[in-house]
Amino acid sequence: PIANDNYVAFTFFIGCMAMMAASVFFFFELGNTEKPWRTSVLVSGLITFIAAVHYYYMRDYNLATGQSPTFFRYVDWILTVPLMCVEFYLITRKSGAKIGLLWKLITASVVMLITGYIGEAIYGQETQSWVWGFVSGLAYFYIVYLVWAGDVKKLADAAGPAVARANNALAWFVLVGWAIYPIGYIAGTAGGFFGIPMLRGLSMDIVYNIGDAVNKIGFGLVIYALSRSEKVISLPARA
Amino acid sequence: PIANDNYVAFTFFIGCMAMMAASVFFFFELGNTEKPWRTSVLVSGLITFIAAVHYYYMRDYNLATGQSPTFFRYVDWILTVPLMCVEFYLITRKSGAKIGLLWKLITASVVMLITGYIGEAIYGQETQSWVWGFVSGLAYFYIVYLVWAGDVKKLADAAGPAVARANNALAWFVLVGWAIYPIGYIAGTAGGFFGIPMLRGLSMDIVYNIGDAVNKIGFGLVIYALSRSEKVISLPARA
Amino acid sequence: PIANDNYVAFTFFIGCMAMMAASVFFFFELGNTEKPWRTSVLVSGLITFIAAVHYYYMRDYNLATGQSPTFFRYVDWILTVPLMCVEFYLITRKSGAKIGLLWKLITASVVMLITGYIGEAIYGQETQSWVWGFVSGLAYFYIVYLVWAGDVKKLADAAGPAVARANNALAWFVLVGWAIYPIGYIAGTAGGFFGIPMLRGLSMDIVYNIGDAVNKIGFGLVIYALSRSEKVISLPARA
Amino acid sequence: PIANDNYVAFTFFIGCMAMMAASVFFFFELGNTEKPWRTSVLVSGLITFIAAVHYYYMRDYNLATGQSPTFFRYVDWILTVPLMCVEFYLITRKSGAKIGLLWKLITASVVMLITGYIGEAIYGQETQSWVWGFVSGLAYFYIVYLVWAGDVKKLADAAGPAVARANNALAWFVLVGWAIYPIGYIAGTAGGFFGIPMLRGLSMDIVYNIGDAVNKIGFGLVIYALSRSEKVISLPARA
Amino acid sequence: PIANDNYVAFTFFIGCMAMMAASVFFFFELGNTEKPWRTSVLVSGLITFIAAVHYYYMRDYNLATGQSPTFFRYVDWILTVPLMCVEFYLITRKSGAKIGLLWKLITASVVMLITGYIGEAIYGQETQSWVWGFVSGLAYFYIVYLVWAGDVKKLADAAGPAVARANNALAWFVLVGWAIYPIGYIAGTAGGFFGIPMLRGLSMDIVYNIGDAVNKIGFGLVIYALSRSEKVISLPARA
Amino acid sequence: PIANDNYVAFTFFIGCMAMMAASVFFFFELGNTEKPWRTSVLVSGLITFIAAVHYYYMRDYNLATGQSPTFFRYVDWILTVPLMCVEFYLITRKSGAKIGLLWKLITASVVMLITGYIGEAIYGQETQSWVWGFVSGLAYFYIVYLVWAGDVKKLADAAGPAVARANNALAWFVLVGWAIYPIGYIAGTAGGFFGIPMLRGLSMDIVYNIGDAVNKIGFGLVIYALSRSEKVISLPARA
Ligand SMILES: CC1=C(/C=C/C(C)=C/C=C/C(C)=C/C=O)C(C)(C)CCC1
Ligand SMILES: CC1=C(/C=C/C(C)=C/C=C/C(C)=C/C=O)C(C)(C)CCC1
Ligand SMILES: CC1=C(/C=C/C(C)=C/C=C/C(C)=C/C=O)C(C)(C)CCC1
Ligand SMILES: CC1=C(/C=C/C(C)=C/C=C/C(C)=C/C=O)C(C)(C)CCC1
Ligand SMILES: CC1=C(/C=C/C(C)=C/C=C/C(C)=C/C=O)C(C)(C)CCC1
Ligand SMILES: CC1=C(/C=C/C(C)=C/C=C/C(C)=C/C=O)C(C)(C)CCC1
Helix, strand or coil: CCCCCCHHHHHHHHHHHHHHHHHHHHHHHHHHCCHHHHHHHHHHHHHHHHHHHHHHHHHHHHHHHCCCCHHHHHHHHHHHHHHHHHHHHHHHHHHCCCHHHHHHHHHHHHHHHHHHHHHHHHCCCCCCHHHHHHHHHHHHHHHHHHHHCCHHHHHHHHCCHHHHHHHHHHHHHHHHHCCHHHHHHHHHCCCCECCECCCCCCCHHHHHHHHHHHHHHHHHHHHHHHHHHCCCCCCCCCC | CCCCCCHHHHHHHHHHHHHHHHHHHHHHHHHHCCHHHHHHHHHHHHHHHHHHHHHHHHHHHHHHHCCCCHHHHHHHHHHHHHHHHHHHHHHHHHHCCCHHHHHHHHHHHHHHHHHHHHHHHHCCCCCCHHHHHHHHHHHHHHHHHHHHCCHHHHHHHHCCHHHHHHHHHHHHHHHHHCCHHHHHHHHHCCCCECCECCCCCCCHHHHHHHHHHHHHHHHHHHHHHHHHHCCCCCCCCCC | CCCCCCHHHHHHHHHHHHHHHHHHHHHHCHHHCCHHHHHHHHHHHHHHHHHHHHHHHHHHHHHHHCCCCHHHHHHHHHHHHHHHHHHHHHHHHHHCCCHHHHHHHHHHHHHHHHHHHHHHHHCCCCCCHHHHHHHHHHHHHHHHHHHHCCHHHHHHHHCCHHHHHHHHHHHHHHHHHCCHHHHHHHHHCCCCECCECCCCCCCHHHHHHHHHHHHHHHHHHHHHHHHHHCCCCCCCCCC | CCCCCCHHHHHHHHHHHHHHHHHHHHHHHHHHCCHHHHHHHHHHHHHHHHHHHHHHHHHHHHHHHCCCCHHHHHHHHHHHHHHHHHHHHHHHHHHCCCHHHHHHHHHHHHHHHHHHHHHHHHCCCCCCHHHHHHHHHHHHHHHHHHHHCCHHHHHHHHCCHHHHHHHHHHHHHHHHHCCHHHHHHHHHCCCCECCECCCCCCCHHHHHHHHHHHHHHHHHHHHHHHHHHCCCCCCCCCC | CCCCCCHHHHHHHHHHHHHHHHHHHHHHHHHHCCHHHHHHHHHHHHHHHHHHHHHHHHHHHHHHHCCCCHHHHHHHHHHHHHHHHHHHHHHHHHHCCCHHHHHHHHHHHHHHHHHHHHHHHHCCCCCCHHHHHHHHHHHHHHHHHHHHCCHHHHHHHHCCHHHHHHHHHHHHHHHHHCCHHHHHHHHHCCCCECCECCCCCCCHHHHHHHHHHHHHHHHHHHHHHHHHHCCCCCCCCCC | CCCCCCHHHHHHHHHHHHHHHHHHHHHHHHHHCCHHHHHHHHHHHHHHHHHHHHHHHHHHHHHHHCCCCHHHHHHHHHHHHHHHHHHHHHHHHHHCCCHHHHHHHHHHHHHHHHHHHHHHHHCCCCCCHHHHHHHHHHHHHHHHHHHHCCHHHHHHHHCCHHHHHHHHHHHHHHHHHCCHHHHHHHHHCCCCECCECCCCCCCHHHHHHHHHHHHHHHHHHHHHHHHHHCCCCCCCCCC
């Protein structure tokens, strides 16, 4: 049986069920969504669904071994973070977003996650971990830039006030919500912050679990809200 | 085999099946609901569905160990109580409820539940449990205030007689229906009522099981009834 | 393997499959039902569905232990009998049934079943069982009264000939169909009829199994038939 | 592994899959059926579906024990034969069939099957088995009479040429198709034909399996064909 | 683990998945099919679905025993070959095909398959196997005749160019595609070709697996293609 | 538990989930697709679905044995590569593609895959493997030719700019995306490149897993994008 003070397990259970409920919500609301926005809401549902499956794995792994399921986390992120990039692309398509922008976002994500994996899962116990984390951070900040001031920001603004406002919310998620992960990385690897160990002892899993739920479900809800306000303006079906 | 006088198991079986049947009911009635109210009825279904899953866990845990499944109860509440707050928000949106109100409700719920968990699951055998319960109670009464006299009440009244009446019913649930839980807390923890043990011996599980079924299904049915009367006035799609 | 003369097992198999087939029938016929009557047919399906699940448990319990699964029977009844009360309420709503009537019916049912459970499952081997059965019977006859001459009867008559006729059929179910259960109780408990043991040796399970199938499926079919005749008059959406 | 000359197992596998495929067929064709005929096609699907479930049980029982699964056969028949009576009732409703006719058919079926069960499963090794079979036969021939010359025949003829033709086909099923079962009974019980053992050695299971498939699927297909020809005349929604 | 040169297992895996994918394809395309053709496409889906289930059995049997699963193959054929006859009947109904034609086809199929089973599964190691195969071949060539020059051919030609062309394709399947099976029979039984052993050593399973996939999926695709071209002319609903 | 540096397992997990998510995406988007394009999107979903099933097998096989699941890979490719050929055929049908073209593509695929299997799975440890790979390469380059300059290219160009552009994208997939496989073959077999071992040590599985995901999902997305742009011009229903 699970000890009452096993907060890590507690958050895994919450995460798993929250993701599953969110997926059911998004899938059920598809029929209630205007046609041009259905793909976006479907993607929101896919993000939470993929997360639900992996949380199921992670929960069992953690209950069985007591270890942090880093392996499964990164498998999950490498699928869901690009899907979040797809969301940015879908809402800016109307004002001219080209597929090239999507590739920039996805490439940055993949670089960020692969370097992060090497740093955390392979060299997590060595000082060099901070170097990998640093490179990962560069990719991360590139995404933050694109969404706050770069192409994504400009296209979103040009797409109308509702899209601009939604992108604004998503931008805050990327800056603050996603910042949880590097912080957890710094706390959880030997290299710490530029070589200086910091915040050792902070359980990475609780941070990630809560952060994941907030980020993924919140992200999906912003898209969902946007789909309900943009009743008039539809997205063109440009490839 | 289960002893005939195992009332705790009895109520777990009832709870599990009742929640599952209620979910089937709400999901099947979605197609029968006017478009603006579908999200509300869907959320009712999600609340009972999440509960059904956790009741399945709790029932097996209780049959296996004979213990109170506090762990799973709080995992369940920390997902379903915020969803109930979402219900309040959804029905007052028409008359101007802002997202800030939803955050007030959810924050209060989370504070209430986290302090309650610490008090019940971590320090449940110590006198200090009443302190945690007291703080939890403060958060609880804040929610009661919002729904009886504060923002939620005012906005509900402004949204028309049907919404006002529904909010009234929900308010009674929050005041009387939800009061079951702090009472069970007082009965089940060493700190009792402000340090004085009270009602020791009362089985918390039976109280919670019956209370959960009444609260969650009743809550959903109030929303469901409201969706059938508000045939004319629709909710605006403001984010 | 099951002995050919194991009539109890025979009826459990029949019951389980009959309930499942009836649920499939009602759920599939939902799309074929006029909108105002869909909730009623859905409830019929829920009643048989809940029964199907519990019959699955009861069948296995009986095959494994050879005992009467009283525990599961009452879990099943405490969910399905109130749902039958809901059916009475739904068909009399049109002519003014108030929610108070539903509460009267449900309260009487719950009293009837709880006293019945204590009498049968806890004190079934003692003489005092007849006292509990007597109190249960009082509640039972109150329901019979409501449906034959009281509020339900009056409202059904006022709702039109089809509803009146349906209520008449349901009333017969309650008087004759449901009488099976107290008879089984008298036969199966030590207290018998007002203290005098009667009909000892009659296997309660066969009586209950056949009775359940007839009552639940028959009840649902009466509602179903009513939904097919009332094509013109619709139920108002009053809460 | 199953021996190649295990024809009994061969027919169990065929039966199980045939019933499942027929159910899929009828359920999928529901949407393709005119509204007034949907209930009839649904019942056809339920008949084959119930049979599919029981064939699954019977197949495993026979593979495990090598015995004839009489127990499960009769559980299956006591649900499906009344459903076939319902089919007769549904197609003659248009020309005035009263619910009393359905009760006559169902009562006769139940008598036929219960006496048959006692004769075959309880006293199958004794001479008296022929007595039970005789009583069962009386009930059987009553059904044959009703469908060939009695109420069912008259009402079917009055309902139009398509219904009359369908009833004619169903009548042949009842006379010839269903005759398989008493023949198998005579061959398989000690009492044989009026006390004289006959056709001993004929494997009852192969006869029943093939007969069941032909009867149940054939019955359903006659109803299905009727639903496709009666495009103009609809069944009234009389209770 | 499965050896890389286990071609038999290789083809079983392919067969199983191909049949499952084809079924999904046909079922999903039902909604996309004109109403008069839906039954035909549904039957195509049923043929591949029944095959998928049996391939699942056959694959496991073959992996476990290394033997040819003749038993399951014939169970599969005795259900699917008559269904293919139904397809011929359905497309010629428009130009007057009577139910008698369907019976001719099905009877021939059943004779062909039963004699084939006795020859292959019971006497497969004896010389007399060729006699059984010969009788089976007579039935087979009768079907070939009906489809190439007999009733089916004439009715198909009368039903229009699209149906005629489809029947032509199906006729090729029956002549060439189905010829695989008798060839495999000749290769795999002691009696060989009219008593002379031939092609001994050729693995029957690989031939059958590939043949089945081509025949069943190809057959279904011809029907599917026909349903897409016959947009104008609909099939009458004559029983 | 899986080692953090087990990149092969990492990619199997990604592959399995990505394929499953892509299938859900394509199936859910069917209802959102214009009628003439539904078959194409359905085929995309079938390709990823078949892949998802086989990735499930491959993942478990690899976790259990540590070996490369060549057997399952080829079972998967021999079903999905012909389906990709079907996609080419479907988009060129409008401008006159004949079924003969589809046969050319499928035949070339089958030759390519069968020779590749023999080379890799049977003689993978011998020098002659390069001969088989060479023949396979001939078939591969034939497909490349058809799509870049041959029939497929010409018909695509004649079908309009959107189809031409889509075919262009698909052509790049075939040339670059599919090139991964022969490269992996050269690296993984003893015969290497025309007899000279090359790139030994490169893990074939990681290359194939990533390549599969990119190819199958990318292929499906190109078709999907095409279906959204071709809103006006529909495909004729020519067989
Ligand atoms: C910058 C940075 C990282 C960023 C990770 C991020 C941004 C993860 C986002 C995950 C999401 C959004 C998951 C689900 O929603 C790592 C890899 C931890 C490594 C250290 C540096
Ligand atoms: C005030 C208070 C509590 C309140 C709990 C509540 C209000 C729970 C509500 C649960 C619901 C509504 C569940 C499902 O429907 C605790 C945490 C027991 C701790 C003590 C003080
Ligand atoms: C009066 C009475 C009883 C009545 C039980 C009833 C009326 C049960 C109804 C059950 C139904 C309707 C089940 C499913 O359909 C008991 C509790 C046996 C106890 C003795 C007195
Ligand atoms: C007359 C007679 C019998 C008749 C049985 C029948 C008529 C069974 C019908 C079964 C069907 C129709 C099954 C599924 O389709 C018995 C009971 C064997 C006993 C001996 C006398
Ligand atoms: C003529 C002949 C045979 C024919 C078999 C056929 C024609 C089987 C068809 C199977 C199909 C069509 C399966 C699924 O699609 C046998 C029985 C091998 C026995 C020898 C003679
Ligand atoms: C040329 C060549 C090959 C090509 C394989 C290909 C082109 C596979 C394509 C697979 C796809 C497209 C899978 C799923 O999407 C082999 C067989 C490796 C053997 C060596 C030569």
